[in-house]
Amino acid sequence: MTIEATMAREHPVPQEARAGTPLPAVRVDYRCEPRAVRIAIIAIAVTFLALFVVLPLIVVFASALSKGMVAYFAALSDPEALSAIRLTLLVAAISVGINLVFGLTAAWAITKFDFRGKTFLISLIDLPFSVSPVISGLIFVLLFGAQGFLGPFLEDHHVQVLFAVPGLALATTFVTFPFVARALIPLMQEQGTQEEEAAISLGASGLQTFFRVTLPNIKWGVLYGVLLCNARAMGEFGAVSVVSGHIRGETNTMPLLVEILYNEYQFVASFAIASLLAMLALITLIAKTVLERHLDEGKLPHDD
Amino acid sequence: MAAIAVRRSVLPGFGLTMGLTLTWLSVIVLIPLAGLFLKTSELSLDQFWVIVSSRRTLNALKISFGLAFLAALVNLVMGTIVVWALVRYRFPGRRLLDAIVDVPFALPTAVAGVALSALFAEKGWLGAPLAALGLKVAFTPIGIFVAMVFIGIPFVVRTVQPVLIELDPEIEEAATSLGANRWQTVTRVILPSLVPALLTGLALAFARAVGEYGSVIFIAGNLPNVSEIAPLLIVIRLSEFRYADATAIAVVMLVAAFLIIFVVNRLQRWAQTRLPMH
Numbered sequence: 001m002t003i004e005a006t007m008a009r010e011h012p013v014p015q016e017a018r019a020g021t022p023l024p025a026v027r028v029d030y031r032c033e034p035r036a037v038r039i040a041i042i043a044i045a046v047t048f049l050a051l052f053v054v055l056p057l058i059v060v061f062a063s064a065l066s067k068g069m070v071a072y073f074a075a076l077s078d079p080e081a082l083s084a085i086r087l088t089l090l091v092a093a094i095s096v097g098i099n100l101v102f103g104l105t106a107a108w109a110i111t112k113f114d115f116r117g118k119t120f121l122i123s124l125i126d127l128p129f130s131v132s133p134v135i136s137g138l139i140f141v142l143l144f145g146a147q148g149f150l151g152p153f154l155e156d157h158h159v160q161v162l163f164a165v166p167g168l169a170l171a172t173t174f175v176t177f178p179f180v181a182r183a184l185i186p187l188m189q190e191q192g193t194q195e196e197e198a199a200i201s202l203g204a205s206g207l208q209t210f211f212r213v214t215l216p217n218i219k220w221g222v223l224y225g226v227l228l229c230n231a232r233a234m235g236e237f238g239a240v241s242v243v244s245g246h247i248r249g250e251t252n253t254m255p256l257l258v259e260i261l262y263n264e265y266q267f268v269a270s271f272a273i274a275s276l277l278a279m280l281a282l283i284t285l286i287a288k289t290v291l292e293r294h295l296d297e298g299k300l301p302h303d304d
Numbered sequence: 305m306a307a308i309a310v311r312r313s314v315l316p317g318f319g320l321t322m323g324l325t326l327t328w329l330s331v332i333v334l335i336p337l338a339g340l341f342l343k344t345s346e347l348s349l350d351q352f353w354v355i356v357s358s359r360r361t362l363n364a365l366k367i368s369f370g371l372a373f374l375a376a377l378v379n380l381v382m383g384t385i386v387v388w389a390l391v392r393y394r395f396p397g398r399r400l401l402d403a404i405v406d407v408p409f410a411l412p413t414a415v416a417g418v419a420l421s422a423l424f425a426e427k428g429w430l431g432a433p434l435a436a437l438g439l440k441v442a443f444t445p446i447g448i449f450v451a452m453v454f455i456g457i458p459f460v461v462r463t464v465q466p467v468l469i470e471l472d473p474e475i476e477e478a479a480t481s482l483g484a485n486r487w488q489t490v491t492r493v494i495l496p497s498l499v500p501a502l503l504t505g506l507a508l509a510f511a512r513a514v515g516e517y518g519s520v521i522f523i524a525g526n527l528p529n530v531s532e533i534a535p536l537l538i539v540i541r542l543s544e545f546r547y548a549d550a551t552a553i554a555v556v557m558l559v560a561a562f563l564i565i566f567v568v569n570r571l572q573r574w575a576q577t578r579l580p581m582h
Contacts, residue, residue: 032392032486033486033490034486038393041385041388041389041393042389042393042395044382044385044389045382045385045386045388045389045390045401046389046397046401048382048385048386049386049401049404049405049457051430052450052453052454052457053404053405053407053408053454053457054404055423055429055430056411056416056419056420056423056454057407057411057419059419059422059423059428059429060415060418060419063422098328098332102324102325102328105320105321105324105325105328106321106325106328106329108317108321109317109318109321109322109325110325112315112317112318113315113318113322115322121325121329123565123569124329124333124334125329125333126565127333127337128333130511130515130561130562130564130565131337131515131558131561132514132515132516132517132535132554132557132558132561133413133515133516133517133518133535134515134517134535134536134538134539134554135340135515135535135538135554135557135558138340138538138542138550138551138554139336139337139339139340140336141542141547142336142339142340142343142547142551143335143336143339145547147545147547148339149339149342170332173332174332174333174336177332177333193314193315196315197314197315200314200315200316201314205316206315206316206317209315209316210317231410234412235410235411235412235413235414235415236412237412237413237414237417237517237518238413238517238518238535241517241518241539242539242542255412255413255414255415255518256414258414258415258418259414259417259418259522262418262421262522267422270418271418271422274414274415274418274419277411277412277414277415278411278415280412281407281410281411281412281415282410284410285403285406285407285410288406288410289403
């Protein structure tokens with residue numbers, strides 16, 4: 001339970017399936033509030049989420065399209081916008097790649113073997129979730145900045161980390177560090193080691209076992225972790241803002257460009273970029289729901 | 305390393321994967337974080353204290369922690385109502401509502417920031433009617449509070465939801481058959497068994513709101529001592545090359561964040577000893 005404790009949000013096993021089955025009729029009588037109370041609770045819940053969540057989403061698209069489609073697409077095809085989109089994709093690809101490899105190795109080490117300090121190791125992996133985004137950027141400034149620990153060394157060797165792609169990728173990797181590992185650890189824990197042990201005892205090599213036995217079992221979990229990791233990587237603002245240096249056309253990712261355009265009162269352009277990110281979020285949520293269904297189904301054969 | 309792997313040693317790759325895991329973890333997370341504390345240790349205790357107790361820093365910390373706590377309380381109440389509707393009632397659009405809860409997680413913070421700021425600005429869809437009532441939200445501390453409520457919405461819902469679903473219906477039936485009315489059953493039987501989950505959700509929402517940057521700075525107004533949050537002050541100090549100041553504030557926030565994790569872990573352990581129902 002402590003694994004799920006710190007961050008229940010990334011738990012890949014949904015309760016939806018159980019919630020969807022209607023309660024037995026006998027119990028409904030015992031477990032129901034008066035009709036008026038029921039309606040009031042539903043109304044409050046719907047109103048609250050409509051005002052605080054749905055309305056902001058609508059504002060994004062309405063503002064982006066407020067000057068018409070032509071202005072919208074003109075804003076998106078601006079060279080600055082295009083370079084921000086390219087940079088965002090590049091940074092996300094790097095950090096998702098790193099975290100995918102890390103997540104797979106960490107989950108293998110943690111779930112397939114017994115060792116002391118496992119819970120502690122998992123909390124260490126979780127650490128980036130509880131660090132403020134701004135601090136996540138700050139630590140890399142302290143490490144690589146001109147006054148930082150490695151700053152002079154990097155300068156001597158003409159390596160640019162801050163205000164360049166490596167810095168952006170590092171900060172993003174830090175922020176998204178736990179996602180893939182978190183998605184895989186509970187899943188692989190549940191699946192145990194029997195299938196792998198059988199494969200090994202039948203003479204398969206470690207890599208064969210991993211690619212032919214483990215990976216097919218966890219493919220939806222891997223996708224789930226990559227999906228959430230990618231969404232956060234593309235949308236990260238605070239950490240990236242601190243290490244970026246805001247060099248126009250060079251180190252501005254999409255969220256940073258949203259900020260710059262907004263502060264310059266270029267609202268249509270700002271919300272046009274924001275609308276792309278909002279669409280990314282919505283697609284991520286839909287894909288997440290689909291994957292959760294797969295994960296739930298995938299679990300059933302292992303129950304016996 | 306291999307000596308620690310007691311059982312299950314049939315499978316290969318422990319040394320390799322554990323080695324890689326620890327290396328990645330150190331390079332990307334632990335060493336950079338340690339650097340923050342190392343940098344702070346260059347300050348004397350007096351210097352550290354002067355920075356942390358300066359009026360502007362104290363006010364920024366007060367604003368971040370105070371408003372985050374208020375927002376987390378609102379999320380506790382509204383989250384309980386939302387989760388109750390989602391778990392206990394069947395109504396059209398319930399699944400959609402369930403999915404909507406996750407939007408604050410998925411929406412990039414900068415997008416949430418500009419959207420909330422446009423929504424609550426004096427001419428915005430919600431800002432205009434509120435302004436007519438004499439309530440100015442955008443560019444005031446209330447704006448910070450609103451943004452913090454937004455980003456905290458999923459925490460209480462998602463931590464309480466599984467517990468409420470798994471709650472044994474027989475406890476409620478027993479309470480009812482022993483003569484408790486519905487209100488008594490809910491407040492004295494159901495809610496107490498949700499307390500660990502509710503507190504966990506509260507703590508997670510609070511932790512997130514304290515450190516939040518992107519969704520807050522657009523709507524905050526960012527007036528020093530009035531509506532300037534601590535993460536923004538870190539950014540400002542960095543841009544002034546006052547690294548020591550930035551680091552000191554960051555350490556205070558980080559220690560607070562670690563304390564919150566500790567509390568959450570404790571809460572989870574408490575929940576396990578209290579509810580052996582799974």
